[in-house]
Amino acid sequence: MSWMGFLCHPVWAVSTALLAVVVRLQRRGRWDPQASDVQLKGKTAIVTGANTGIGKFIALDFARRGARVILACRSEARGTGALQEIREKSGNSDVHLRLVDLSSLDSVREFAKRILEEEKALHILVNNAGVSGLPRQITEDGFDVCFATNHLGPFLLTNLLLDLMKRSSPARIVTVSSVNHKKGRVDFAHFHGENLTYYMDHVYNHTKLHNTICTNELARRLQGTGVTANSVHPGIVMTEVMRHYPLVIRCLFKLIGFFFFKSPEEGAVSPIYCAVAEETEGITGKYFDSDCSLALPAPLARDTALAVKDFEICERLTSKL
Numbered sequence: 271m272s273w274m275g276f277l278c279h280p281v282w283a284v285s286t287a288l289l290a291v292v293v294r295l296q297r298r299g300r301w302d303p304q305a306s307d308v309q310l311k312g313k314t315a316i317v318t319g320a321n322t323g324i325g326k327f328i329a330l331d332f333a334r335r336g337a338r339v340i341l342a343c344r345s346e347a348r349g350t351g352a353l354q355e356i357r358e359k360s361g362n363s364d365v366h367l368r369l370v371d372l373s374s375l376d377s378v379r380e381f382a383k384r385i386l387e388e389e390k391a392l393h394i395l396v397n398n399a400g401v402s403g404l405p406r407q408i409t410e411d412g413f414d415v416c417f418a419t420n421h422l423g424p425f426l427l428t429n430l431l432l433d434l435m436k437r438s439s440p441a442r443i444v445t446v447s448s449v450n451h452k453k454g455r456v457d458f459a460h461f462h463g464e465n466l467t468y469y470m471d472h473v474y475n476h477t478k479l480h481n482t483i484c485t486n487e488l489a490r491r492l493q494g495t496g497v498t499a500n501s502v503h504p505g506i507v508m509t510e511v512m513r514h515y516p517l518v519i520r521c522l523f524k525l526i527g528f529f530f531f532k533s534p535e536e537g538a539v540s541p542i543y544c545a546v547a548e549e550t551e552g553i554t555g556k557y558f559d560s561d562c563s564l565a566l567p568a569p570l571a572r573d574t575a576l577a578v579k580d581f582e583i584c585e586r587l588t589s590k591l
């Protein structure tokens with residue numbers, strides 16, 4: 271039988287369809303945001319990378335719950351499109367666009383300065399923006415662009431907004447990491463683009479490991495302040511996250527994803543759970559899986575001595591000399 275004949279064979283087609291149904295039923299998760307009546311009236315939330323993918327649905331959920339929502343996006347055109355859509359769908363006009371390029375520390379500082387000038391409180395910060403598959407590129411600050419966007423920019427942003435969040439407590443910081451952090455390694459030369467292999471998701475995996483390590487250390491430092499910090503895996507989600515990969519990989523992702531992966535709305539569920547659910551109130555320093563269950567992160571993300579070192583190095587790298 272030819273390959274085409276095999277692929278079109280009814281047995282193969284029916285078993286794929288059945289498998290897809292089972293996967294769909296399984297990935298529903300343990301928590302339904304639409305069944306949760308948590309209200310966010312009077313609360314302020316920032317979602318980075320809110321113009322598309324998972325971030326857009328996180329921001330839409332917060333807006334529907336009545337929060338003042340700040341979409342932290344790098345593109346004015348893409349951000350404005352999302353802003354209009356979220357205002358329309360939620361009926362909440364207290365949704366605003368603020369521009370930030372997380373790969374640039376100056377841009378992050380400018381963004382944070384404006385937030386501190388304009389906002390009286392900040393109850394939720396979702397570090398969602400991220401990139402994968404970029405070729406080697408060193409930023410104006412001297413960092414690998416994927417490390418700057420996924421880790422050092424959000425790290426600085428979080429630290430600059432911490433005092434405001436402490437004054438607004440109870441408050442929650444949610445960092446969208448990935449199960450791929452388990453494939454990451456720690457080598458502090460990576461930050462500067464050294465010892466890195468620019469192949470598929472290799473660099474991305476390291477950045478996601480630093481997300482989880484530093485979130486755990488942040489949570490330890492925040493004990494007693496009323497501000498919690500957790501990291502979360504959203505699942506494998508059909509978004510634009512593969513946009514920098516070769517065409518053939520993107521096509522494969524779309525083909526397999528059509529049957530098996532989550533929609534962006536489904537991918538937003540576990541981050542929303544960490545950010546708003548009553549069940550997660552007070553939980554801090556944990557890693558949540560895509561079905562909203564608590565999960566053990568990789569051994570490196572449970573190494574407290576490494577976390578202290580990593581956090582201190584990131585503080586040094588992001589401090590203005």
Ligand SMILES: NC(=O)c1ccc[n+]([C@@H]2O[C@H](COP(=O)([O-])OP(=O)(O)OC[C@H]3O[C@@H](n4cnc5c(N)ncnc54)[C@H](OP(=O)(O)O)[C@@H]3O)[C@@H](O)[C@H]2O)c1
Nearest residue numbers: 319323324344371372373398399400448506507509510511
């Ligand atoms: N999709 C998955 O399967 C998956 C799995 C595990 C974890 N995640 C994580 O989920 C998060 C959201 O990803 P997604 O899947 O929704 O991907 P996406 O559709 O590509 O969205 C990524 C968002 O990040 C923004 N962004 C990228 N670089 C930025 C920069 N320098 N400054 C500010 N914003 C920037 C993008 O803005 P532009 O549109 O302007 O580029 C976009 O809004 C990421 O942290 C990702 O690592 C995703």
